[in-house]
Amino acid sequence: xxxxxxxxxxxxxxxxxxxxxxxxxxxxxxxxxxxxxxxxxxxxxxxxxxxxxxxxxxxxxxxxxxxxxxxxxxxxxxxxxxxxxxxxxxxxxxxxxxxxxxxxxxxxxxxxxxxxxxxxxxxxxxxxxxxxxxxxxxxxxxxxxxxxxxxxxxxxxxxxxxxxxxxxxxxxxxxxxxxxxxxxxxxxxxxxxxxxxxxxxxxxxxxxxxxxxxxxxxxxxxxxxxxxxxxxxxxxxxxxxxxxxxxxxx
Numbered sequence: 438x439x440x441x442x443x444x445x446x447x448x449x450x451x452x453x454x455x456x457x458x459x460x461x462x463x464x465x466x467x468x469x470x471x472x473x474x475x476x477x478x479x480x481x482x483x484x485x486x487x488x489x490x491x492x493x494x495x496x497x498x499x500x501x502x503x504x505x506x507x508x509x510x511x512x513x514x515x516x517x518x519x520x521x522x523x524x525x526x527x528x529x530x531x532x533x534x535x536x537x538x539x540x541x542x543x544x545x546x547x548x549x550x551x552x553x554x555x556x557x558x559x560x561x562x563x564x565x566x567x568x569x570x571x572x573x574x575x576x577x578x579x580x581x582x583x584x585x586x587x588x589x590x591x592x593x594x595x596x597x598x599x600x601x602x603x604x605x606x607x608x609x610x611x612x613x614x615x616x617x618x619x620x621x622x623x624x625x626x627x628x629x630x631x632x633x634x635x636x637x638x639x640x641x642x643x644x645x646x647x648x649x650x651x652x653x654x655x656x657x658x659x660x661x662x663x664x665x666x667x668x669x670x671x672x673x674x675x676x677x678x679x680x681x682x683x684x685x686x687x
Contacts, residue, residue: 440532444540452544457533458510462502462515462548466556467618469624470592474564482628488655490563490626495556496578496650497622500585502552504623504643506545507589508596509614525687534686542590549586564568569656585646588669591676592642598684618642642672 452458470491477490518524518537527534561564570575592613602607619625620634621643627635638644645665652662 441540443564444537445543448537448540449544458505458545461505461509462552463555465505466498466501466528467559469501470556470559473498473565473626479565482634488569489566491560492569492655493628493651495560495566495646496654497626499582499650500554500647501601501623502549502619502642503586503589503636504614506548507586507593508617509610511541511590512571512597512606512610513598513603513686515594516600516603519685519687520603521652522560528686535580538594545590546586553582555644568654574653574656579644581649581653584666584669585643585650588642588646588673591673591680595676595680598680608660617641622647642668645669
């Protein structure tokens with residue numbers, strides 16, 4: 438535990454110095470929240486809706502940090518540490534190389550949670566956002582949030598673990614991350630997309646994660662989100678199995 442805490446402090450400092458996650462996981466979601474709040478304010482999500490457009494978008498905005506850390510950050514970090522022989526060196530020490538991966542998973546989880554809190558505070562303070570429902574709504578929302586986090590992080594570990602080199606990991610991560618960031622509804626609201634783009638978005642796992650978060654945050658019937666839950670869990674299980682079987686430490 439002492440080794441974990443020491444590595445966690447060190448890696449957090451290195452991450453903050455790099456500023457990548459601060460920009461993409463903290464600043465970008467807040468900026469997107471402010472932009473949507475200014476444009477749509479407290480307008481209903483659609484005619485006759487009981488909730489605002491920003492309330493409908495809250496779940497999507499909260500996933501930006503998850504995508505940044507899981508789909509982009511983890512693959513690049515794993516491939517970089519393998520290329521620099523860091524993972525190989527840890528194999529000959531009392532500290533398992535898996536420990537450093539666990540440390541970074543925790544770091545990206547912290548970024549995601551901090552981002553969620555700041556997005557909520559920004560939306561609540563400046564645009565009057567309030568989560569529909571009470572404690573039960575928060576329980577459903579947070580359960581869905583961490584389920585999506587598990588799925589996205591498992592994708593990142595898998596890509597970083599099986600990619601042949603840094604370049605390959607970077608290409609795969611970019612191909613996965615940027616389309617999901619733009620077309621899954623994380624930044625550009627799914628509801629304003631034309632039907633053709635919605636069909637493309639429906640192929641992406643993050644789209645279904647965002648649909649799940651919207652349903653839980655708005656207090657919509659849970660029986661309509663069974664497919665997203667099954668899909669997200671299935672992706673996590675498959676990626677974890679592949680990672681365990683084919684992960685390359687060196």
